[in-house]
Amino acid sequence: MATPDEKKIKADKRLREIMTEYYIEAKTPKEQTGKKIAWITSGGPVEPLHAMDVIPIYPENYGAMCGAAKMSTELCEKAEEMGYSSDLCSYARGDIASAAVNGGPIGGLPEPDMLICCNNICGTVLKWYQVLARYFDVPLFVLDTPVCHTGYEKETDIYVRHQIGEYVAFLEAVCGRSFDYDRMDEVGTLSVKAQKLWQKVLDTTVNKPAPMTCFDAFFHLAMIVTLRGTQTAVDYYELLLEEMNDRICKGISKVEPERYRLIWDNLPVWYKMRWFSDKFGAHNAGFVADTYTSGWCGTLPYLDENDFLGSMAESYTRIFLNTGIDHMADNIVKMVEKYDADGVVFHSNRSCKPYSFGQYDIQRIVGEKTGTPCLMIEADMCDERKFSETQVETRIDAFIEML
Amino acid sequence: MITAGIDIGSTTAKGAILKDGHIEAVTVMSTGYDPKGAAETVFQTLLEKAGLDRKDLEAVVSTGYGRKNVGFAGRSVTEITCHAAGARLLSPTAATIVDIGGQDSKVIVLDSTGKVADFTMNDKCAAGTGRFLEVMASALQIDLASLAEFSARADATVAISSVCTVFAESEVISLISKGEKRENIIAGIHAAIGSRIVSMAGRVKARPPYIMTGGVALNRGVVRVLEERFQSDVTVPELAQVNGAVGAALIAADRNG
Ligand code: SF4
Numbered sequence: 001m002a003t004p005d006e007k008k009i010k011a012d013k014r015l016r017e018i019m020t021e022y023y024i025e026a027k028t029p030k031e032q033t034g035k036k037i038a039w040i041t042s043g044g045p046v047e048p049l050h051a052m053d054v055i056p057i058y059p060e061n062y063g064a065m066c067g068a069a070k071m072s073t074e075l076c077e078k079a080e081e082m083g084y085s086s087d088l089c090s091y092a093r094g095d096i097a098s099a100a101v102n103g104g105p106i107g108g109l110p111e112p113d114m115l116i117c118c119n120n121i122c123g124t125v126l127k128w129y130q131v132l133a134r135y136f137d138v139p140l141f142v143l144d145t146p147v148c149h150t151g152y153e154k155e156t157d158i159y160v161r162h163q164i165g166e167y168v169a170f171l172e173a174v175c176g177r178s179f180d181y182d183r184m185d186e187v188g189t190l191s192v193k194a195q196k197l198w199q200k201v202l203d204t205t206v207n208k209p210a211p212m213t214c215f216d217a218f219f220h221l222a223m224i225v226t227l228r229g230t231q232t233a234v235d236y237y238e239l240l241l242e243e244m245n246d247r248i249c250k251g252i253s254k255v256e257p258e259r260y261r262l263i264w265d266n267l268p269v270w271y272k273m274r275w276f277s278d279k280f281g282a283h284n285a286g287f288v289a290d291t292y293t294s295g296w297c298g299t300l301p302y303l304d305e306n307d308f309l310g311s312m313a314e315s316y317t318r319i320f321l322n323t324g325i326d327h328m329a330d331n332i333v334k335m336v337e338k339y340d341a342d343g344v345v346f347h348s349n350r351s352c353k354p355y356s357f358g359q360y361d362i363q364r365i366v367g368e369k370t371g372t373p374c375l376m377i378e379a380d381m382c383d384e385r386k387f388s389e390t391q392v393e394t395r396i397d398a399f400i401e402m403l
Numbered sequence: 404m405i406t407a408g409i410d411i412g413s414t415t416a417k418g419a420i421l422k423d424g425h426i427e428a429v430t431v432m433s434t435g436y437d438p439k440g441a442a443e444t445v446f447q448t449l450l451e452k453a454g455l456d457r458k459d460l461e462a463v464v465s466t467g468y469g470r471k472n473v474g475f476a477g478r479s480v481t482e483i484t485c486h487a488a489g490a491r492l493l494s495p496t497a498a499t500i501v502d503i504g505g506q507d508s509k510v511i512v513l514d515s516t517g518k519v520a521d522f523t524m525n526d527k528c529a530a531g532t533g534r535f536l537e538v539m540a541s542a543l544q545i546d547l548a549s550l551a552e553f554s555a556r557a558d559a560t561v562a563i564s565s566v567c568t569v570f571a572e573s574e575v576i577s578l579i580s581k582g583e584k585r586e587n588i589i590a591g592i593h594a595a596i597g598s599r600i601v602s603m604a605g606r607v608k609a610r611p612p613y614i615m616t617g618g619v620a621l622n623r624g625v626v627r628v629l630e631e632r633f634q635s636d637v638t639v640p641e642l643a644q645v646n647g648a649v650g651a652a653l654i655a656a657d658r659n660g
Binding site: 348360364367373376378390391394395397398401402 | 468480481482483484507518519520521522523524526606
């Protein structure tokens with residue numbers, strides 16, 4: 001049995017430091033840093049921003065921080081007071097409200113000079129970013145990525161590649177200087193490196209027992225989302241990977257003994273992470289993989305290091321959330337096999353429609369193809385009012401009794 | 404071996420004592436605001452009915468929403484698993500259990516050995532639960548127990564389109580003011596519950612033979628609707644309301660056995 005101290009992941013501390021530095025720089029007056037700020041959607045192409053020395057800010061990452069700090073519900077209520085529907089994604093509600101009242105753990109995000117919105121994750125972001133563009137009165141760039149159910153059409157590629165060119169022109173106009181293609185190549189290489197490392201980190205849980213759970217992955221994800229394309233992210237994931245391999249050698253895991261290996265689908269329930277982890281942990285069940293965190297390295301096969309900018313079209317269009325139900329189900333089926341999972345837990349997330357809409361069908365397909373028991377839990381990633389603890393608890397207990 | 408099962412639901416508290424697989428005593432009372440107290444009273448009543456003493460019992464298992472409030476139980480097991488176990492004794496041939504209680508409804512599918520193969524529960528919404536019927540009965544100013552009688556006299560089924568209990572209540576009130584017959588409205592309410600259950604059942608591939616348990620099983624109107632929608636008999640075991648408690652007592656015996 002590992003001691004509680006041994007169980008702790010040491011790299012956590014480094015991640016906190018980096019994220020703090022990142023937000024401090026972002027919140028430092030622009031006159032001092034000389035850097036512009038772009039707000040960007042979680043699935044948006046961030047690399048060109050790094051190439052132009054623009055600081056990318058992710059409202060969704062901040063949404064997760066607000067959720068984990070249990071500050072989202074209040075912001076959601078504020079947004080509803082402003083006239084937004086309670087059915088709107090809680091990231092969108094939280095962000096719009098936080099912009100108005102400087103809310104959340106760091107007292108609001110630094111104001112943007114531009115907005116980058118890619119609709120490969122959902123349609124909500126379009127309207128959300130339009131609202132922000134009006135509110136801050138800053139230019140908005142929209143990258144439109146058609147849904148690709150299973151394959152990827154030539155027309156789609158032409159259409160999205162063309163927009164990448166427009167993206168570059170947009171950045172040149174807002175930053176007032178020409179695009180640095182050499183720097184872009186370097187950033188692209190670093191991005192691919194970081195994504196490969198992140199995939200390797202996630203792969204370490206194939207080991208029995210798994211050196212970490214998806215609740216750790218949800219946390220360590222912050223860097224691949226915000227800082228991919230930088231040396232910082234590469235160095236960090238090298239450190240984390242080394243620690244994971246070390247844990248494997250020493251047989252250290254979060255859940256001891258690891259009786260059940262589970263897979264999580266959808267975003268985490270940020271304000272209940274600890275509760276879920278303890279609840280399943282008490283049954284000796286650990287989440288060894290999830291569909292969410294792998295979203296930031298799932299399109300590696302489509303990236304061409306020698307033509308990063310061009311291949312961004314395909315890799316950003318084909319992300320998990322922009323594909324059809326068959327493809328999503330197939331992804332989980334493969335995960336069940338790869339990680340040798342005993343069950344799949346689906347978080348039916350009131351906020352995220354594209355993620356939750358087809359879940360009943362996906363559950364059925366996964367059940368049929370793998371024979372693995374599946375559980376559906378209703379909640380919301382940030383809005384605590386959509387979570388009923390006793391109901392969820394009964395489902396979890398019954399699910400484990402069934403395994 | 405003598406064991407007990409205590410099922411603390413949101414509306415009623417139930418209990419059963421089993422001796423070597425035979426039911427010695429069962430009881431049902433309202434949970435009220437104090438689940439701990441209700442558990443204690445249920446236990447006392449059971450012991451009196453069975454003419455036993457606490458120390459005669461070898462194991463106690465608690466279940467239901469208040470399962471963690473039963474201090475004297477050796478362990479707690481969810482009502483899903485307990486209902487499956489109860490059905491093995493009360494209706495051994497059942498393949499699907501429809502359980503509608505005070506604040507939730509579930510469809511439990513059993514495998515060939517009577518174990519839980521899959522289950523589904525209603526979401527946070529109260530539609531399709533006992534509470535839904537309570538709210539409707541009070542809007543219509545009739546006794547909960549007479550809903551079935553009323554719906555049996557319906558000559559048409561009024562469509563209730565809202566899935567939300569609160570909205571459905573105002574819909575019912577506006578139907579009354581439009582002069583719709585109470586009987587027909589109640590038939591519509593039962594049909595609405597039936598639809599919810601049928602869609603839940605579809606998700607877990609429910610199959611006959613069906614049994615129904617929980618407090619709402621006492622309402623023949625709902626049972627009839629389910630029979631029509633499933634196109635199959637839906638049996639209500641004589642001890643439907645205490646099925647979960649019986650299951651808990653069986654599980655208690657299993658651990659020791
Ligand atoms: S709807 Fe889903 S994908 Fe879109 S912003 Fe909200 S959480 Fe993200």
